[in-house]
Amino acid sequence: MSLYCGIACRRKSFWCYRLLSTYVTKTRYLFELKEDDDACRKAHQTGAFYLFHNLAPLLQPSEHQHLPPQLCLLELEKLLGKFGQDTQRIEDSVLIGCSEQQEAWFALDLGLNSSSSAHASLPKPEMETELQGSFTELRKALYRLNVKEASLLTTAQALLRWHDAHQFCSRSGQPTKKNVAGSKRVCPSNKIIYYPQMAPVVITLVSDGTRCLLARQSSFPQGMYSALAGFCDIGETLEETVHREVAEEVGLEVERLQYSASQHWPFPNSSLMIACHAIVKPGQTEIQVNLKELEAAAWFSHEEVLAALKRKHPYAQQQDGTFPFWLPPKLAIAHQLIREWVENPTCPSLPA
Ligand SMILES: NC(=O)c1ccc[n+]([C@@H]2O[C@H](COP(=O)([O-])OP(=O)(O)OC[C@H]3O[C@@H](n4cnc5c(N)ncnc54)[C@H](O)[C@@H]3O)[C@@H](O)[C@H]2O)c1
Ligand SMILES: [Mg+2]
Known part of the structure; x- marks a missing residue:
């Protein structure tokens, strides 16, 4: 898939439209979602969600392997409703990538129970029964996944862990606020921006x-x-x-x-x-x-x-x-x- 860029570039005496590769289009889309909270919220509607519990990804047994299931927004809202949760919780998710067709992928942890979190940890066994899978420690999960899924889940875990551990501003001590994509956190009192680190x-x-x-x-x-x-x-x-x-x-x-x-x-x-x-x-x-x-x-x-x-x-x-x-x-x-x-x-x- 490729898209024509709306911006024309002038070459000699005529205008030509540069063809953007699928990769460039995808990269620009992800950039937009990181920069624009409203665009990212909109992407939730057509996106797919990977679930974690206390940093362990959900895996479902498939024929010969284990797969991390993707939930659409409606399925996620239903699940949250069953566990008495507000859909506001979806804003805790982090953007981890997108498909070539620009379906954005998010990760959401429903088991983290940090003191600063406004949301309670949901019960793991009941969730596993409901979702017909198991939240598996990532080190073990890696051996059961293909390279692409492994890379996606390691990114997701790293980002979820970083947010969980960086909820306060180290200068003001005030709670920091995550942007919708989860690519940064900002301290509302002094505007310091914190970015995920490696x-x-x-x-x-x-x-x-x-x-x-x-x-x-x-x-x-x-x-x-x-x-x-x-x-x-x-x-x-x-x-x-x-x-x-x-x-x-x-x-x-x-x-x-x-x-x-x-x-x-x-x-x-x-x-x-x-x-x-x-x-x-x-x-x-x-x-x-x-x-x-x-x-x-x-x-x-x-x-x-x-x-x-x-x-x-x-x-x-x-x-x-x-x-x-x-x-x-x-x-x-x-x-x-x-x-x-x-x-x-x-x-x-x-x-x-
Ligand atoms: N993917 C791979 O193939 C692979 C292979 C080997 C090691 N690793 C990873 O590399 C990392 C480093 O290896 P190592 O343990 O031999 O490092 P190392 O030899 O630097 O020793 C670790 C020590 O370094 C100090 N340290 C300095 N800066 C640190 C920081 N930013 N975070 C944590 N500790 C810090 C701590 O005292 C720690 O105990 C490990 O986390 C390990 O998981 C990955
Ligand atoms: Mg060493």
Whole structure:
């Protein structure tokens, strides 16, 4: 689908109408909904709503998978009515995207019970029965969803969490007011605007040319190893964060940094994961683990990593009670970094 832009652009001596791509049209529509409360309220009428309860998305079992159902406005109003709620509650929803046909998508949490919220948490079991689904912890839900739905729900959760945690102005102490789309909050007394935030995190796969360095924190599931990750300190460039984190966590220096990709990560708070490859400085391969940050770190061979990627049920306990070495799931950017290295160990960010 594409639309003709109403604005004509002058080229040489004639007017031509620029054809806007579906993507540009969609982007402009979302921009309008974020800027204009009335337009966003209007979009509720034709939009679709994803439901959450205390930050857990609603999933319904379908044939071989689980799907997050979309409710139209009428269905949502009926549901709210059944639970004795005012339709005003719909204004708590946040805009999370739209379809190519400009059907706006919203997320609404009916289970948050923060002290500042004017609305009570609705009873989870009764809602689940009514909706024939279950509110599932997002980390677990991610494994049951396709990439598009997973991305939509992680955005939704991050935005809902941010609103829940930023209901007061840090300067005046007064309650802040969300715009209809949920792209910002404003303090009515001093007009300070608060925007949803993400913390930048660098994740680096360090290699010595033949092996890669993986580490685990005690909070990781048993047996799982990942690439080194760390939050950017204020004032740092990404490159400085990579050098500092690798030095802090495993006592090594790296060079030849290569950017790979980035990912929004909602756990435990919103982070922007920036993924890189790096090579350890020649002759510096002896790891000194910082035990305040990590439980263990080690060099893994190409064969070991390849075998771990192929493992079907990685987290199953073995007969001797130990857990096999396994790697983060496909949806995590760490998985992508490791896969790139396996495919091209000498120059990972280039196609093999
Ligand atoms: N998607 C992925 O593939 C993937 C893989 C690994 C890690 N991660 C994420 O990366 C994040 C950072 O990794 P890490 O835990 O190794 O970081 P880290 O090595 O910087 O250590 C965490 C510590 O940093 C401090 N810190 C500094 N700034 C912080 C901030 N803005 N928020 C929270 N703590 C801050 C805290 O003391 C915290 O305990 C984690 O939240 C983790 O979920 C994602
Ligand atoms: Mg770390």
